Amino acid sequence: MTGCRYLLQPILGTIEGMTSSSAVSNPASNAGPNAAPATASKADAASALPAGHPLMDGRTADSPLITAYRGGKPSRRPVWFMRQAGRSLPEYLKVREGVAMLDSCLRPELASEITLQPVRRHDVDAAIFFSDIVIPLKLAGVGVDIVPGVGPVLDKPVRTAADVAALPQLTWEALEPIREAVRLTVAELGKTPLIGFAGAPFTLAAYMVEGKPSRDHLGPRTMMHADPETWTALANWAADASGLFLRAQLEAGASAGQLFDSWAGSLGLADYTKYVAPASARALDHVRHLGAPLIHFGTGTSELLVAMRDVGVDVVGVDYRLPLDEANRRLGGNVPLQGNIDPALLSAPWEVLEAHVREVIAAGSAAPGHVLNLGHGVPPETDPAVLTRVVQLIHSISPE
16 A cells, blocks of 8 residues: 555654645645645545556556565566666766766756666666755755765755745746656666655755755754754755655656655654654655655664654665664564665675675565665765676575
């Protein structure tokens, strides 16, 4: 059941108590900046993916990836890698020559080509859409860029109620380059699913408050307690921006959607549950009605897995720090898992890496479904031939 809405009950009261401050223009609603997500409306809930969508016309519904995400037995063990499209591939470096990172995300033909490269090379069971979590900010008109060696840097941090109120709206029309890139990619993928993605509201808001990457995220963590109303308004803005970004990808042809919370590991469970989970649920509210499997992944989030599931997702991604059998136990054994090969072992001797991959498969065997992945992204120095060999190994092991 996509969205697992029954899991939302533990945090519904918190969600209802939050101050709504949507700052995203949705095609289904022009209700203004103080409205709840338009995707929660009856009209929107009645909609679904178009008949020509890969999940609806038979191209990807029975693929190994989607079968595993839905708890079925796939024809082969599915595997894909976070950051599989990017710096580890020489063909990526070639097509990116002279093109800034965010510009490459907004050129549909280029973004599509980069998305397709690892599928051609590695025979992975999914493509992950090539983009960046700050693209919704840029498309909304927020000043942001990717600084080499640093990461996302904003022209002006967002730290006060006035700063939040001044944030521009992300419009559906502004997302057309994203939809076009997805359409081009899906046309080439055939039966291989495309996974759409978005940054989770906490990670996006953390960048906005700090104005750049941070090790401890003291700014957003302080705002939660010192100025909870402003934090809620900012988290809701980020939730609606990310939710609309993900919706554009899914409606244009992506067969699943993943919410990345890169920085949630800096939070304790109480703060995550009170100040972050409601916004993550709000982001996913934009796409629940579409029926595509939804995945939630964070780094350093071993103690948050249950709360991350409870925002209402179908699959939980697990980083390399926690064995999958323990993650499965904590989650009650009723949710498919994704992960969690340690990226550090990609440079280890093959016999060490092979043994580790087999251990990950064994640990994930008790879960209702298991999609092999890394416990984080592909390091840029990774030998692409190693990734191809890992895929071949995984495909050689029959699904149980």
